[in-house]
Amino acid sequence: MEKKTPLYDQHVALGGKIVPFAGYLLPVEYPTGVIAEHNAVREGCGLFDVSHMAELLFEGPGALASLNHIITNDLTGMAVGRVRYSAMCNENGGVVDDLIVYRVAENAYLAVVNAANHEKDAAHMRANLLPDTVMTDLSEQTAQVALQGPKAKEVLASLIPAELAPKKYYTFTPGKVNVGGVDCLISRTGYTGSFGYELYCAAEDGVKLWNLLLEAGKEYGLIPCGLGARDTLRLEAGMPLYGHEMTDDISPLEAGLEWAVKMDKPEFIGKQALLDKGTPARKRIGLKAIGRGIIREHQEVMKGDVQIGMTTSGTFCPYLKQSCAMALVENGSVELGDHVDVIVRGRKVEAEVTEYMFYKA
Amino acid sequence: MNTPANLKYSKSHEWVKMTGENTAEIGLTDFAQDSMGDIVFVELPEVGDAVTAGESFGNLESVKAVSDVFSPVTGVVTEINEELLDNPALINESCYDAWMIRVGEITETENLLTGDEYDASCQEEA
Numbered sequence: 044m045e046k047k048t049p050l051y052d053q054h055v056a057l058g059g060k061i062v063p064f065a066g067y068l069l070p071v072e073y074p075t076g077v078i079a080e081h082n083a084v085r086e087g088c089g090l091f092d093v094s095h096m097a098e099l100l101f102e103g104p105g106a107l108a109s110l111n112h113i114i115t116n117d118l119t120g121m122a123v124g125r126v127r128y129s130a131m132c133n134e135n136g137g138v139v140d141d142l143i144v145y146r147v148a149e150n151a152y153l154a155v156v157n158a159a160n161h162e163k164d165a166a167h168m169r170a171n172l173l174p175d176t177v178m179t180d181l182s183e184q185t186a187q188v189a190l191q192g193p194k195a196k197e198v199l200a201s202l203i204p205a206e207l208a209p210k211k212y213y214t215f216t217p218g219k220v221n222v223g224g225v226d227c228l229i230s231r232t233g234y235t236g237s238f239g240y241e242l243y244c245a246a247e248d249g250v251k252l253w254n255l256l257l258e259a260g261k262e263y264g265l266i267p268c269g270l271g272a273r274d275t276l277r278l279e280a281g282m283p284l285y286g287h288e289m290t291d292d293i294s295p296l297e298a299g300l301e302w303a304v305k306m307d308k309p310e311f312i313g314k315q316a317l318l319d320k321g322t323p324a325r326k327r328i329g330l331k332a333i334g335r336g337i338i339r340e341h342q343e344v345m346k347g348d349v350q351i352g353m354t355t356s357g358t359f360c361p362y363l364k365q366s367c368a369m370a371l372v373e374n375g376s377v378e379l380g381d382h383v384d385v386i387v388r389g390r391k392v393e394a395e396v397t398e399y400m401f402y403k404a
Numbered sequence: 405m406n407t408p409a410n411l412k413y414s415k416s417h418e419w420v421k422m423t424g425e426n427t428a429e430i431g432l433t434d435f436a437q438d439s440m441g442d443i444v445f446v447e448l449p450e451v452g453d454a455v456t457a458g459e460s461f462g463n464l465e466s467v468k469a470v471s472d473v474f475s476p477v478t479g480v481v482t483e484i485n486e487e488l489l490d491n492p493a494l495i496n497e498s499c500y501d502a503w504m505i506r507v508g509e510i511t512e513t514e515n516l517l518t519g520d521e522y523d524a525s526c527q528e529e530a
Contacts, residue, residue: 076441076442078467275467336445336447359444366445
């Protein structure tokens with residue numbers, strides 16, 4: 044039985060097409076449709092309910108050491124008010140999940156993980172805590188919305204004093220910010236590749252915050268956006284999705300996340316396995332279709348007659364108006380600019396190997 | 405849901421407009437275009453290809469998914485709507501104008517539904 048987020052009734056009232064996703068009932072799109080929602084985020088702004096994401100709080104004098112043991116990135120020296128992206132690995136160097144971590148106080152860190160991995164992550168993290176660390180699952184009591192797009196700045200500025208809005212990417216305003224009577228944690232983060240914020244509040248205030256933002260956004264063309272646009276936006280921006288670009292048996296180095304894997308840390312779960320593996324066997328690449336057709340996930344990538352890998356995600360990117368995909372291929376098998384074929388339902392579609400950040404804001 | 409009474413329908417969500425004794429236009433219904441969402445890619449057969457009642461003659465892709473389209477008749481493709489290849493969104497905008505193929509030499513037709521019957525069949529599916 045799927046759960047409802049605190050905003051479920053709003054989605055239904057707005058005409059959202061509700062689908063089950065990661066254990067929740069969420070809108071895949073509203074009557075505006077995926078393309079309009081996607082382009083609103085690129086050119087104006089959009090509002091997403093991302094309350095399905097799971098929030099885990101780590102507190103205590105051992106919190107930093109525990110997280111540095113569990114995740115691949117290094118939180119040492121990260122100031123309160125900063126956010127960091129990371130992966131976390133199993134002992135074999137495969138990815139358990141990716142996550143972002145907020146340092147919310149001297150000895151307190153908030154980790155946000157994928158809804159689909161909520162139980163698995165909570166169990167993995169709890170099992171690997173070092174002493175003097177308390178982990179609390181805040182997911183049920185937290186609502187989260189993402190305000191994304193170049194106009195997000197004006198929308199937020201119409202609700203809070205300018206100095207309370209986080210300025211730099213991957214920062215947040217320490218403490219809580221009062222948004223029209225709702226206490227929020229506001230960060231300059233997102234999963235779209237466009238400028239934007241993510242706002243967290245108490246579950247019972249979710250509806251109030253959602254309605255405040257929708258109302259404030261009206262004059263800036265803000266529309267509610269569903270999971271469909273969330274996926275096309277992240278793909279167009281080359282952002283990896285767990286279960287696609289990363290899995291239990293894909294290493295973060297293969298997934299192109301080496302910038303978030305600090306091999307110079309004394310130790311973290313999976314480090315030894317990554318060292319033992321040496322040069323990654325596979326590599327994440329971008330593909331842009333040249334031939335007619337839309338490349339989807341789990342399709343074979345061929346160089347001549349030889350299969351070099353499989354696509355991990357693929358769709359029609361609405362802003363670029365092009366079929367783009369990401370693939371995991373044998374390391375060294377292709378260079379940027381090479382042409383490969385992707386087998387799309389039995390038919391070869393020619394594609395060019397590109398960077399996977401197809402869209403850059 | 406818009407289901408014009410002058411057309412016939414297949415359970416697999418195609419509409420058929422008989423344009424002569426053994427010629428027809430085939431397109432996608434309003435119910436189907438709405439449930440697919442934004443259509444971004446259309447694959448059609450070529451003129452001269454044979455189509456068979458109940459079998460796929462092409463496919464449509466929305467942002468999220470691929471769907472086959474099935475021919476409600478057996479015959480030969482006499483024309484394809486090339487405009488759709490460049491502008492698949494025409495199916496979302498006006499699905500009963502956006503015919504996909506014209507078929508001639510029709511020898512067999514599926515048991516087609518009237519508009520009311522089709523609406524009822526969609527109700528069951530939904």
